[in-house]
Amino acid sequence: MTIPTTTPPAAGASRGPSRGGPPTLAVQALRSPRVRRPDLSFSIALAVVGLMTLAAVFAPFVAPYPPDAIDLLAVNAPPSPAHWLGTDGLGRDVLSRLVFGARTALLGPLLVVIGSTVIGMLLGLIAGWRGGWIDAMLGRVFDVLFAFPSLLLAIMAVALFGKGLVAPVIAMSIAYAPFVARLTRSLVKAEATRPYVSAYRVQGFSGPWIAFRRVLPNVTPIVGAQSTLNFGYVLAELAGLSFLGLGVQPPTPDWGAMINEAQSGILAGAFLPALAPAVAVIVAVVAVNIIGDDLSDRIGGGTPA
Helix, strand or coil: CCCCCCCCCCCCCCCCCCCCCCCCHHHHHHHCCCCCCCCHHHHHHHHHHHHHHHHHHCHHHHCCCCCCCCCHHHCCCCCCCCCCCCECCCCCEHHHHHHHHHHHHHHHHHHHHHHHHHHHHHHHHHHHHHCHHHHHHHHHHHHHHHCCCHHHHHHHHHHHHCCCCHHHHHHHHHHHHHHHHHHHHHHHHHHHCCHHHHHHHHCCCCHHHHHHHHHHHHHHHHHHHHHHHHHHHHHHHHHHHHHCCCCCCCCCCCHHHHHHHCHHHHHCCCCHHHHHHHHHHHHHHHHHHHHHHHHHHHHHHCCCC
16 A cells, blocks of 8 residues: 655745735736636727827828828818818818827826826825825825816916926826825735735835835736726816817817817818817727726636636
């Protein structure tokens, strides 16, 4: 009769936690081989955002005309083989301006999402990890920022620093940071109670090292998925700011500014110069929200394999 034996651990095996620590639910959901297939709406939304991004990056090669090329003989011209979406009140090709306008329309929200995510995650990590009076003080700061709508802060920034894209981007990054910070704080507090954190403390690792090298990577997937939803909101708000004449200034093509410039053409019966950028804003916002919702469901609702 054979006696079953157990294989002893390797001599160099560590008894402490693995270098990356036990994966959290979010990380396990991303690594799980049983992740559900993308549905049709997610695939379409991803394709739409991808096409818009490619069009913005390669705008000089995609657009049929320069965005500021004026043709006074073709003012408010209807769609034709020469101008697929017609022309605006100055004879500029609407499709070309729409393609070039995607650059500022997508760049602004991207910068806001990156800025607010970095600021919010840093403050949320400090508040959730340290706790005590630091957590209480940062909580009051977040409450004050919550009282100011992001669009109002952007308008105030424009009034102080002038029109353009820089001031609204900085103001909205600050306005959206508390949303990211609150989420990060709650996730960090939950992670701080997990056994792997205590194991690292017992091994002598410092608190900042554990927080930045182990806890922060574990909460980043969830925070990143939620931050994706902010992209659509910021895109709509920056387009509204440009429509009011406080954002990107002419002749730089921008979807919000194009709607503003096309108002006079609407009275003349030329609806497409205003309709095309408006539809582009709606499609972009809806597509990004679908992607953000799907990512949030996958990471938040995933189960370990």
